Amino acid sequence: MPDPRFFDSLGPASLSELARVGAAELADATSGDRQIVRAAPLDSADVQAVTFFSDAKRKDAAAATRAGACFVRPEHRDLLPATCAALITRHPQAAWAAAAARLHAPRRHEPSSGAVHADAVLEDGVLLSPGATIGQDARVGRGTRIGPGAVVGPGVVIGRDCVIGPNAVIGFALVGDRVSISAGAVIGEAGFGAAAGPRGMVDLPQLGRVVIQDNVTIGANSCVDRGAFADTTIGENTKIDNLVHVAHNVRIGRNCVLAAFTGVSGSTTVGDGVAFGGKAGVADHLNIGSGASVGAAASVFKNVPAGETWTGFPARPLKKWLRETAWLSRRAGGRVTRGDE
Structure with a gap:
């Protein structure tokens, strides 16, 4: 339900x-x-x-x-x-x-309800900047700071000592303690889902939530989509750079790092301690094992085993990619140093 x-x-x-x-x-x-x-x-x-x-x-x-x-x-x-x-x-x-x-x-902000809805619950010590909006039945914990123009949607729960940056938008989400969400980030908007109908493509309803655990950082202008039905989850102490996209139903473990322009497609599971280089891309319904690393600009189309480092297009184990790159360079007549081999 x-x-x-x-x-x-x-x-x-x-x-x-x-x-x-x-x-x-x-x-x-x-x-x-x-x-x-x-x-x-x-x-x-x-x-x-x-x-x-x-x-x-x-x-x-x-x-x-x-x-x-x-x-x-x-x-x-x-x-x-x-x-x-x-x-x-x-x-x-x-x-x-x-x-x-x-x-x-989906519940939406009630018209003419004011900047802070009468049914919202704010603990002592919450700091609201000018232009911030808090929807009905939202709850914000002690010591949290909400920046100018930020929007907290109906029913959203934000824990204690969080920092919500200017113009960030948070909806359909449960947010833990000591979470930092930077300027312009969008949490909980509908994930991408469409199907062919008799009159063309139609949007599929996105009926899930976003769950962000304690000590997570989400960078400026990043997007975390709510689940299609289950939850999109971000594990404790994970750090997400600016301009990162986490799609619906993705489950990211604890202590992960995602550098700028990373995109993780829907229903992918990411284990604990995984690192993504900038512009890494992951296809949907995959599993990235705990402790794995995905190199910058890599395009992942297969499951990545725990502890391995993959890179390239399509992504493959680092040593294999290095051997193939060296072989291709030799075949093309280029010079290859001993380190390349």
Whole structure:
């Protein structure tokens, strides 16, 4: 269930309504009055949730789902258990996005509520600069300083002795103690997710949060996206440079360092003590093992084992990259020093 601090529940909705919203056909019309209260992924959906299935490689997950209803292509209808109502459509993910928008809405700042909402809770010693805005039900801990023009969204929790820089924007987030978020950083905006629908591409709802643990530093103009459904997490004492992008559902461990222009794509897991050089890029759904290092401008498309150093395009172990570079230089007729070999 999306965190009620950040999302309003708009349900329930009947299956007939969700079929209409998602431009789908209900396989069993007699189930049209069944009530659904939330949208959820295939693996975590329960009897009160609607989900979607579009990847035949996950047919085992479809067969095991406990969802009350599922948007599914006609050819995949028989993969669902008898307990799951089938909503037939050629665009399951886009239909689910429409249903999710019917069931959940992100909380926004209330109009004309003033700079600090009456329902916000600020402990003693919080310092607010001119132009700072605090949304309803937000909580800010003792000794935290919030810079000019910074925005703290509804329901956000910020711990003690934090520093929030000018024009930083924080939403859908739980922030620990002694965290520094520099000027212009954006925490908790929607991650990138889109699906093809009958009228073109549609945005997918991002119903998760950002969790930032103690002693984290996030540099100027960096972006940390909230999860699509699960959380995006930044572990204790991790240090993020300026102009870094952490995508939705990424999990970064403790004591990591990410230099400027690093980009970590969605649903990647980064272990403890990992270092990223400037402009490093990581593809989605990968695992970067604890203690690994990713060189500057490296492009990672495979899992990186713990403790290894990878670099290059595509990224590979450092020694292999050095050998290949030396060999290529020799083949091209260039001079190679002993150190290059």
